[in-house]
Amino acid sequence: MLTDLPSPRQSSARGRRADLTVLGVEAALVLAAFAVGALLNARGVRLWAEAAPIFGAWRPHVGWGTPAAIAVAAAVVWRGVGWARDAPWGRLLAASYLAAVAWALSLALVDGWSKGLATRLTPEAEYLNEVPRVTDISAMLSGFADKIVQTDAGVWSTHTAGHPPGALLIFVWLDRIGLGGGGPAALACVLAGATVAVSVPLALRSLGDQAAARAALPFLVLLPGAVWVGASADGIFAAVVAAGLALLAARRWWLALAGGTVLGFALYLSYGFVLVGVLALAVIALRQRDRLAVLLCGAAGVAGVAAVFTAAGFWWPQGYRLVVERYYQGWAADRPYAYWVWANLASLVLAAGPVLLPALRSTVLAARRYRTASIVLPLAAALAVLVADLSGLSKAEVERIWLPFTVWLVVATARLPEADRRAWLAAQAATALAVNHLLWTWW
Template sequence: MVRHADPLTGRASAPAARRRPSRRAVRAGAVVVWAAGIAAAFAVGWHLRRAGLATEDALPPLHARLRDRPPTWGMLPALAVAAAGVAVLPALVSRLPWRALPPVAWAGAALWAVALAVADGPGALSGPLDAPTEYPAGLAQLRPDPAEWLRTFTERLGGYTTHVRGHPPLPMLVLWLLERAGLPGTGWAAALVIAAGSSAAAAIAVTVRELAGERAARAAVPFLVLAPLGVWVATSMDALFLGVGAWGTALTALAARRRPARPGARVAAAVGAGLLLGCLPYLSYGLLPLFAVPAAVLLSARPRPVVLAALGAGLVVVPAALTAGGFWWPDGVRATLDTYLVSRGSARRSYGYFVFADLAVLGLLVGPAVAHALPDAVLDAVAAVRRAARALRSAPSPSPSPAPGPGPGAALPVCAALVGMLALDLSGVTKGEVERIWLPFAAWTLAAASLRGPRSRWWLAAQAATALAVQALVLSPW
């Protein structure tokens, strides 16, 4: 069967021509499913709440409420950033030298998150962290004796604030260290969260470059900057988790890089990656499936044994330190599950509803451009896994190999993040509030927008419009 274009006419052969409309139809269908799924999730949630069967959230599937009236003048900064980003970013990322792009992506994502948040006034940046259910409210119990607090964390879990009860102790220790560094208060905590969360745009761009080449990374940057999930980067502590996971994965990619590098630099990057990735289970119990993303990087890059050894050495540092301090992770999981089951919140949410409604929230986080590109990403990831399996069978010892190209290389972490979210969704561990919980996963799917699908300003504008609509219509506690 002929599968390529005729070299004389330049026209596609009949079988290829028949395949093209079907691929376009699949992409268009994915966008239709994206829109219909979101509409259905809100419609069913409204009916459940009206029937008294869903009372934990005012606007299911979001843990939020519908605004009485949209903000007016407050939306102007976000509108200005969106217009400038759509007009300037595609050309800018194609012309800047690569070394300037990660800082630009970081600054742009931070500006976008802040511009969206200040629609509710400057106090909206630190306001979410001032809530009595949040982490800073529990610092008073930690300050007198952090060592004792860590040692007795599990047995005294019931006496802590809601978010402290639902997570391991590391987020609180980070805030305590921030205070000890002379940066107390929720204002500095908000600055840390926004800086870390927005830096993921740079980290993901770096990872995509290592896996799929510079062209794919440049194509991804505008979508990483104007992401709809920017609505929840300022200010949810899960944005901090996003930054930690993203940079841990980026350092993994740099350690396993195909381009020439000093062995010492590879080892240092691998140790740094291990240190950051080792933090993930101690920041949130639900981040364990996020290890699928760095695992996908390792599968694609096939690093040398010394890199794997350095990564493993860094990986055990944080778990060993917290275990030596008296916190045993499995006990923390059990204690948190006990408090979850007796709570009046998410434990009472309907599994049957949220198992599909959480996917609709994912659609809001990532936008229509990702939905349009996702079919290509899945096919490319399957192809990349098959190639990696063949390579492992034919070459037992890892050796540098050419980058797999923009499609497969970028698609692997995209699909790995999707697998992680699906695992959490089907397990019932996440029922509601996934607009913040899934931030560390959802950001990776934005790289799909750099594949063979959407590249025009129209798709970038659709991404920005999704974020603006959510910010204008929905009032979220984060």
């Protein structure tokens, strides 16, 4: 177990003042993003986000998921820190998974079963709209790139065209095993997305950071980003990335082949997951042994998946080139970079929660003396997010798009003094509840 995590006595008045200062910066960023977004929308600037920087609309509401969400939040805030510290490891992971499922489901049900879950993935722009068109998976893969750009006949819908074919494949496979339709697909997003509350702690523990795994776990459960886990495909994407990294971190080096295979498949879920390579290299560097073997096995897994997709007729670089072209045929051409390049960060704060910058502040300070997983991985995730933001290929909707990186940013909460964690958990829960009840998010 680590001995460098802050103790209750290390929660100094100076540290708390610094955290409150950083919290004030976050609040100013979020308020500025909403205010400027409202002003730009009023002036007719095409942000294509009524409640910018969040992709949604202002619509205060409550639902029958409200009391359940409050109850889950209260239970985790009340007992989460102590349970995470003392509970047997296996029971802790099981309870965390169930709590994360309950949290995401209850937040989704604030909008009701139909609008909150069953019809979230059925609009024309979503993957499910394309599932009936896929009668032959081989033909779909070989002709996938031909339907990305809008000038082509039979063009894919927005989300399908904007991602490699692996994303569509997931929902095709669900349909083929009898789990077709919006309800099963939404539940799959929730059930898969909640596994990050298991995969991330497992990775930290494998890398010798069990104390940090326990400390961060309640924050992974009460992640405000759960608003978008239930239900968007990005919940599944986050789960795939986290599972791949956890396998890469596993103490048995040969599991890296499975980890590389999972991460290789992740590359065919989103083009942006090439940035997961930053996290993967960080995981390998953090291992105490077998680094070269893990690197080679992981690379072999990635190469194997790429070979299968390429042999099936989908060439990833071509898909990326075409999706950039398609990106600027749509809303991205209108959305002003000068606004979104900083407003995206406000969306990230709302998805990761107000604990984000205070936790990163503590992590950066600790990085001067330590190189543990709970320090290196959040900083690697922050680097990946920064590159994605500056690229201009992530203009808006990052509250869900960046979920696979957000869950690793939340690992930085392990650096917070234990005495302050309950208060921060309450702030996290309040953020999620406020977003979900004041805004109507489109996914």
